[in-house]
Amino acid sequence: MIRWIVFLIFVTILEVYAFQAFKTLVKSKAFFVFYFITSAAALLYIVYQLTNFDRSVGQTPKTMLTFGLLLLLYIPKLLVTIILFSEDIFRFFTGIIVLFAKNTESGFLPERRKFVSQIALGVAAIPFASFLYGMWKGKYNFKVIKQTLFFPDLPESFDGTTITHISDIHSGSFDDAEKIQYAIDLINEQNSDLVLFTGDIVNTLATEMDPWIGTFKGIHNPKFGKFSVLGNHDYGEYINWPSQHDKIQNFEAIKSIHDKIDFKLLLNEHVKIQKNNQELAIVGVENWGRKFGERGDLNLASQGLAKEDFKIVLSHDPSHWDEVIQHHESHYHLTLSGHTHGLQFGIEIPGWIKWSPVQYVYKQWAGLYENIGRYVYVNRGFGFHAYPGRVGIMPEITVIELKKGKNVA
Numbered sequence: 001m002i003r004w005i006v007f008l009i010f011v012t013i014l015e016v017y018a019f020q021a022f023k024t025l026v027k028s029k030a031f032f033v034f035y036f037i038t039s040a041a042a043l044l045y046i047v048y049q050l051t052n053f054d055r056s057v058g059q060t061p062k063t064m065l066t067f068g069l070l071l072l073l074y075i076p077k078l079l080v081t082i083i084l085f086s087e088d089i090f091r092f093f094t095g096i097i098v099l100f101a102k103n104t105e106s107g108f109l110p111e112r113r114k115f116v117s118q119i120a121l122g123v124a125a126i127p128f129a130s131f132l133y134g135m136w137k138g139k140y141n142f143k144v145i146k147q148t149l150f151f152p153d154l155p156e157s158f159d160g161t162t163i164t165h166i167s168d169i170h171s172g173s174f175d176d177a178e179k180i181q182y183a184i185d186l187i188n189e190q191n192s193d194l195v196l197f198t199g200d201i202v203n204t205l206a207t208e209m210d211p212w213i214g215t216f217k218g219i220h221n222p223k224f225g226k227f228s229v230l231g232n233h234d235y236g237e238y239i240n241w242p243s244q245h246d247k248i249q250n251f252e253a254i255k256s257i258h259d260k261i262d263f264k265l266l267l268n269e270h271v272k273i274q275k276n277n278q279e280l281a282i283v284g285v286e287n288w289g290r291k292f293g294e295r296g297d298l299n300l301a302s303q304g305l306a307k308e309d310f311k312i313v314l315s316h317d318p319s320h321w322d323e324v325i326q327h328h329e330s331h332y333h334l335t336l337s338g339h340t341h342g343l344q345f346g347i348e349i350p351g352w353i354k355w356s357p358v359q360y361v362y363k364q365w366a367g368l369y370e371n372i373g374r375y376v377y378v379n380r381g382f383g384f385h386a387y388p389g390r391v392g393i394m395p396e397i398t399v400i401e402l403k404k405g406k407n408v409a
Contacts, residue, residue: 014074015039017081024117042069058204058239064173064388071387072131076124083120087112134344134389140179141390142186142382146399147368149375151333154404155278155310161224164192165398167316167338168200168231169216170383172208177215183382183397184218190399194224194273197263198338199231199287199316203385204238206253216261224273228263229284230255231316231339232292233385266314268301281311283332288324289317289339296320298328307331318364321376334375334400341381342366342393356393366393 022035049066091112164187174180187195202208209216219226234254241247258265266284273280283305288296296315305311311332313325318337325332342348342365346356358365366380380396 011043011074014077014081017084018077020112021080021084021117021120024112024114025121039073042073046070055240056242059172059386061175061388064386067386068131068135068388072128072135075131076128079124079127080120083116083123084112087116130391131389134387134391136389138390138394139344139384139388140176140183141394142183142397143394144186144190144397144399145367146401147377148401148403149334149368150403150405151310151373152404152406153308153310153333154402155275155280156404157276157278158273158280158310158402159404161194161280161402162190162192163194163196163312163336163398163400163402164190164222165196165198165336165377165379165400166382166396167198167336167379168341168381168383168385169197170200170203170233170381170385171212172203172205173384173388174212177211180212180215181218183395184215186397188218188220190397191220191222192399193222194282195219195222195226195263196282196312196314196336197226197228198314198336198379199229200233200338200383200385201228201231201257202254203233204236204250206250206257209254209257213257213260219261221262225271226263227271227282227284227314228258228265229314229316230265230267230286232287232289235287235293235295237293266301268297270301270305270311279309281305281309282314283311284314285320287316288320290319290323292317292339298324302330305330312336318362318376318378321369322363326371326374326376332374334377334402336377336379337364338379338381340365340378341385344381344384344387344390344393346392348392 022032026032046066046069049062053063166187234251236247236250255265264271266282268284268286270281270283273282283298283301285296285298285301288294298313302311307330311330313332313335315321315325315335315337317339321335321337325335340358340362343356343358346358348354354366356365364376364378366378369376369378377398377400379398380393382395382397384390384395
């Protein structure tokens with residue numbers, strides 16, 4: 001109950017300041033009638049959905065829309081509040097000066113300045129438009145990102161080998177079959193030698209993937225195969241299950257999805273790819289993540305491999321690389337991860353800026369990172385979760401080319 005009181009007080013403050021910003025600039029009664037009706041309707045919808053959230057069902061399109069509305073409406077109003085509250089501090093101290101000067105003709109507080117409200121609403125329009133675009137277009141604005149990596153000890157037979165890497169499908173969030181088919185076509189256009197998927201095939205339930213089995217089965221079968229691992233969402237930890245038996249059944253069904261779409265699921269194990277009597281190992285671990293469970297067993301997955309073997313690790317959470325893999329006594333050349341989604345929000349201008357709030361939680365959150373010749377590539381994610389959109393951090397299909405040569409990024 002206390003949380004709801006705090007929430008409603010917070011929203012009321014935001015609404016009061018947003019109203020004041022509009023009141024300074026707009027004189028139309030019809031506008032304010034529309035504003036009050038839409039604001040009240042949105043708040044009622046949000047409160048209704050939050051109070052009726054069913055932990056036995058988990059995330060649904062309605063809960064995602066609710067989260068989207070929270071960001072779309074209240075982040076802009078928060079910015080307006082910060083700017084106008086700053087003006088209020090200035091107005092207050094100005095009023096104190098006026099009071100001591102005994103000049104009471106203009107009243108204690110000066111009127112709001114029109115240009116401050118214009119600035120506030122102009123600033124607020126940026127996240128409003130961004131979140132709206134992210135929900136409308138951004139979530140399916142797939143980008144193919146290509147990266148060439150050089151390794152001096154890459155077996156010569158694998159020089160020039162290409163890998164398509166995808167992560168975080170989150171099939172329960174999809175709502176546009178045409179856009180998903182477009183993404184699958186993009187994957188196939190790369191014509192890579194190997195396709196690797198690093199977990200979170202669903203949000204929680206195995207049935208979320210049912211409408212998409214045929215679509216993802218359409219990913220071409222490359223000459224070296226398709227391999228995958230599990231992510232934190234694949235263990236069914238985010239809803240209340242009727243019984244432990246139901247949870248286990250769901251988990252087994254999720255594992256079986258990989259076979260249905262022709263991916264070999266690696267559960268703390270490895271496979272060796274051979275070409276011209278030379279080998280490359282794909283090491284797949286279960287999810288290992290800081291605060292997300294440490295089910296992955298790198299040592300078990302690597303049993304039988306020598307330190308000098310060329311190894312590619314599939315591990316969903318990049319914190320595994322940060323805390324374990326990069327420091328391991330065995331040499332793991334390349335790790336592929338996902339998980340962060342780049343928070344689905346940030347700013348990326350290649351060569352200029354790369355920022356997202358998630359970087360304050362994960363050191364490796366999007367793209368390529370290196371330490372003493374050991375690399376991790378963090379895919380920005382194929383799908384989306386919670387917020388039904390993407391702003392600045394677009395859904396990614398990664399294509400990595402392995403080259404034999406001097407160790408440069």
